[in-house]
Structures are given as structure tokens and as C-alpha cells.
Amino acid sequence: MNTSDAGDRAQGTPQPPGGVRVLGRALSAVITRAPALWPLLRGPTRRFFERAAPDWDRRDRNQSDYLAALAAGLLHVVPAPERALDVGTGTGAAALLVAREFPRARVRGLDISEEMIRRATARVGLDPEGRVAFKLGDASALPWGEESFDLLTQLNMPPFFGELARVLRPGGHVLIAASYGNATPFYTPDAVLERGFKRHGLEPVASGEAGAGTYFVARLPA
Ligand SMILES: C[S@@+](CC[C@H](N)C(=O)[O-])C[C@H]1O[C@@H](n2cnc3c(N)ncnc32)[C@H](O)[C@@H]1O
Numbered sequence: 001m002n003t004s005d006a007g008d009r010a011q012g013t014p015q016p017p018g019g020v021r022v023l024g025r026a027l028s029a030v031i032t033r034a035p036a037l038w039p040l041l042r043g044p045t046r047r048f049f050e051r052a053a054p055d056w057d058r059r060d061r062n063q064s065d066y067l068a069a070l071a072a073g074l075l076h077v078v079p080a081p082e083r084a085l086d087v088g089t090g091t092g093a094a095a096l097l098v099a100r101e102f103p104r105a106r107v108r109g110l111d112i113s114e115e116m117i118r119r120a121t122a123r124v125g126l127d128p129e130g131r132v133a134f135k136l137g138d139a140s141a142l143p144w145g146e147e148s149f150d151l152l153t154q155l156n157m158p159p160f161f162g163e164l165a166r167v168l169r170p171g172g173h174v175l176i177a178a179s180y181g182n183a184t185p186f187y188t189p190d191a192v193l194e195r196g197f198k199r200h201g202l203e204p205v206a207s208g209e210a211g212a213g214t215y216f217v218a219r220l221p222a
Contacts (some may be wrong), residue, residue: 006069023183024184028185032196045112069213070215072210083148083166084108085153086109087154096107096124096132099131102151108149110139111137123130142164151172155177156177159196159197164197169222173217173219174197175192180213
């Protein structure tokens with residue numbers, strides 16, 4: 001992928017403020033390159049997103065442009081998953097898209113912000129079967145056992161590689177998408193994703209662009 005193209009395509013799309021981009025880049029670098037430092041940043045990050053939650057959906061979060069890269073990446077997820085988890089789900093836009101695309105899958109969304117989870121849960125309404133549900137938790141210590149999911153998604157959230165690999169079933173997929181490509185505050189370059197997942201035995205499947213966004217898909221061999 002030509003990342004400057006992705007940046008160019010993001011022009012004209014509503015962009016996050018500069019300060020948010022700087023913070024996001026710093027957090028992404030720590031999480032993907034030095035995750036042991038995460039405990040120092042957990043508190044400030046949670047507080048930042050608690051404050052952001054009430055206005056999160058005032059922007060374009062549930063529109064097709066915001067979700068285009070994630071939707072394009074999902075086309076590479078074959079066969080359809082049975083159990084999916086969206087990490088750093090915010091108000092749940094990506095989790096709900098996964099649930100629509102894979103109507104037989106049980107879908108979970110996880111976030112470190114209580115207010116984001118409260119808002120995501122409110123969108124599900126009464127769901128007697130509990131097919132879609134949201135949970136408070138930290139991506140650095142996912143509250144599920146080994147091999148719990150066959151699809152893991154992250155939209156605009158940097159990956160904790162080891163934890164994702166731990167909860168992924170053999171044959172399962174991981175999809176990392178960024179709504180504004182390399183202009184996304186929590187953007188992780190493909191080369192970093194490829195290296196990080198390879199260290200944990202995952203193989204790259206596809207990467208590409210859709211709208212202003214980018215996606216990367218990897219798979220744990222069966
Ligand atoms: C940039 S927002 C993206 C939200 C959503 N995926 C979207 O695109 O609308 C990042 C989200 O990840 C959450 N987050 C950040 N660090 C996290 C962690 N270690 N564990 C779980 N959630 C985390 C934040 O609370 C926030 O809701």
C-alpha cells in the first residue's frame with residue numbers, strides 16, 4: 001500500500017484534531033513496540049476516552065465511510081466465524097457491523113471505558129439470546145481463555161499482539177482497520193502489523209484500502 005495515497009484520500013474526510021493524533025501515535029508506538037509500558041498509560045488513556053464517549057457518536061462513526069475499510073477486510077474472512085470479538089470497540093460500531101455481516105456469529109465487544117461500554121450496550125437493546133454483548137476490560141489482559149474466538153477485529157485501535165494470538169483459535173482471522181488510513185491517530189503501519197503477528201505464528205492474508213481507510217488481515221494456520 002502507498003501510505004501517502006491513504007493520507008491523501010483522508011483529505012476531505014472529517015479529521016481528528018492534531019493533539020489527538022499526537023497522543024494516538026504515541027500510544028500506538030508503546031502498545032505495539034513496548035507493551036510492558038502500557039500500565040503507565042492505562043489510567044490517562046481510560047480517562048481520555050471516558051471524556052470522549054458522550055460525543056463519540058456525534059461524528060461520523062456509524063457511516064459507511066468510517067466503516068468502509070473494516071467492511072472490505074471482512075470480505076477476506078472465510079469461512080464465516082462462529083465467535084467474534086471487537087477489541088477497543090468504543091460505542092460498538094465495528095462489533096455491530098460484524099454481527100450484521102455474520103448473522104450466525106456470537107459477537108462480543110470489549111473496551112476499557114465504562115461510558116463507551118454503557119453506550120454500546122444501549123444500542124443492542126433487549127437481546128434475549130445474547131448474540132451481541134459488550135464487556136468492560138483491558139486489551140492487554142483479555143478476559144477470555146485461550147482459543148475463544150475465530151475472528152478478532154480492531155477498528156482504530158493498536159493491537160496487543162500476544163493477547164490477540166492467545167485468544168484466537170487455529171484457522172481464525174484477525175482484522176485491523178483504520179478509518180482514515182495513516183491519518184488515523186491509532187494507525188499501525190502494515191509492516192509493524194506483519195512483524196508483530198508473525199512473531200506469534202499468524203500469516204498475513206490481505207491488506208488494502210477502502211474509502212479513506214486501510215485494513216490488514218492475518219490468519220492463524222489451522
Ligand atoms: C480511537 S477509539 C476507537 C473506537 C471504535 N473502535 C471506533 O472506531 O469507533 C479507541 C477505543 O479503544 C479503547 N481502548 C484503548 N485502549 C484500550 C485497552 N487497552 N483495552 C480496551 N480498550 C481500549 C478506548 O477506550 C476507545 O474506545
